[in-house]
Amino acid sequence: MSAAEIHAGTSGFSYPEWKGSFYPEKLPQSKFLEYYSESFTTVEINNTFYRFPRSDLLEGWRDRTPDGFTFAVKANQGITHKGRLQDVEDLTRDFVERCKLLDDKLGPILFQLPPYFKRDDEKLADFLDSLDPRLLYAFEFRHVSWFVDDVFQLLSDGGAALCISEGDKLDTPRVATGDFVYTRLRKDEYTDADLTDWHAWMTEQAKQGRDVFAYLKHDEAGESPENTLRLLAGGR
Structure with missing residues (x-):
């Protein structure tokens, strides 16, 4: 392994x-990314949800970060919210092709579904079948109806990860469906015990051979970078 x-x-x-x-x-x-990449090996890009990323922007990010750095990219809302995974083959292909400009620094592509999008196995299966199998994909479900074994099996069969998201309103079961793990920690506050627990779980996943990608949400006070460093240090 x-x-x-x-x-x-x-x-x-x-x-x-x-x-x-x-x-x-x-x-x-203009120097934020270089400074950021001195402390962390990955970042989640969210503004791609609202607009397609410019080619020169992606190439600039790629060239300004060190070897081994990865960008997780949130899929455009036209795919997940407006299209709800249906009849979006061309849009998805164009989006993925644009993301490939990051080359080997492209990490997982996150498909975050809207909270009003209830479980639909057929749509999910068809969409998974349409994806380029050479890349990494994670799915964040925000309606509880998706949290069933049949859906987890669909993700596993499609080589995709269940995005394990922890928030103040809805928590995703800690189920690893792919060859990697994707976690979003969205609570407003994290205690040492919280981060110790997450670090222990992530460490166990890594021991089982799964790369772990974990992202803490942006906060105005700028505490999320410190909390991320605490997570990496085992919660201390």
Whole structure:
């Protein structure tokens, strides 16, 4: 079994409000990514949900980060919210092809479904069949009807990961369906005990050969980078 790693970062990085708490006060925003990548090996990009990423932007991110750095990319809302995974083959292909400009720094592509999208096995199965099997995909379900064994099996058969999301309203079961694990920690506060528990679970997944991608949500106070470092340190 090949060695697996825990990659933890934050959802986004380009936040001026993090100056003073994470970024140095005088650091220009154009240097945020380079500074961020000195502490973390991955970041989750969320603005791709609202608009297709520009080619030059992706290529710039790729070239400005060190070897081994990865970008998780949230899929465009046209695929997940407007199309609800149906009749979106061309849009999905165009989006994935654009993301491939990140080359070997492209991590998982996250399909975050809307909370009003209830379980539909046929749509999910057809969509999984349409994806390029060479890439990594995670699915974040936000309606409880999806949290059943049949859906988990569909993801497993399709080589996709269940996005294990922890929030103040809905928690995803800790079920590993893919060859990697994708986790989003969305609570407003995390105690040492919380992060110790998550670190222990992620470590066990890595021991079983699954790379782990974990992202803490953006906060105005700039505490998420520190919490991410605490997570990587085992909750301390």
